[in-house]
Amino acid sequence: MNDETPNFYFMQYELATWSIKNLLLIPHFAFPLSAIIKRKPLSPTARRAGWVGCNIALNLIPPDARIAVVEESRVISEKVVREKYRRAKPLKELSVVERGWALDVLTAVRSLNKEEFTNQDLYALEQNFEKLHPGNRHVRDKIRQQLQVLRDMGRGGHVGKGRWRVMS
Numbered sequence: 264m265n266d267e268t269p270n271f272y273f274m275q276y277e278l279a280t281w282s283i284k285n286l287l288l289i290p291h292f293a294f295p296l297s298a299i300i301k302r303k304p305l306s307p308t309a310r311r312a313g314w315v316g317c318n319i320a321l322n323l324i325p326p327d328a329r330i331a332v333v334e335e336s337r338v339i340s341e342k343v344v345r346e347k348y349r350r351a352k353p354l355k356e357l358s359v360v361e362r363g364w365a366l367d368v369l370t371a372v373r374s375l376n377k378e379e380f381t382n383q384d385l386y387a388l389e390q391n392f393e394k395l396h397p398g399n400r401h402v403r404d405k406i407r408q409q410l411q412v413l414r415d416m417g418r419g420g421h422v423g424k425g426r427w428r429v430m431s
Contacts, residue, residue, distance in 0.1 A: 268294045272332075273321075286333035290348065292355035293328030294319070295366035297395040325369040327351055327418065353416040361412070367395055368409040369418060372429060382407060382425040 268291045275285040300318040305311055321329070330347045331339050354362050371388050372380065385406050392402045399405055410427055413419045420428040 282336060283333050284336050288330040288332055289324055289328060290351060292362065293324055293351060293366065295323060295363040297363060297367055298323035323370060325366055326373050327369060328366065350417070364396065364405060364409050365412050367392065368406060369413055372419065379422060379426060379428050
């Protein structure tokens, strides 16, 4: 919760040619707590006894925050990469907890694969949010709040009562 996550680059390469196939940037402010999966501590007999590592669930990071630098061996233009980073950067201004919620709601919205969606579409995922945020007893209220936060960041728009539009 100290907001000390580094930027991560994930690279896939062709071993035979030593060429980069895919290079993905995930900015340090784009990791929701739900994407960090704590592992068991190392055993007492291990050289680094008690050390705790983690796995990163890339599928819990919204596509908006996964910035391709190289895709299928094609270098993405610097202009496009910078623009995607600029669009994700407002997330940095949120607290770690609020950012986690915003990222989790954005991931859920993107998983709907709809240009327009309703509050009910996201309420159908309420159990997922309860698992990701077990301390929150007002999940539906939080979903609506985070939709407004995402709207204010330019990630979506309010169409009408309980209806929203996804911004690309």
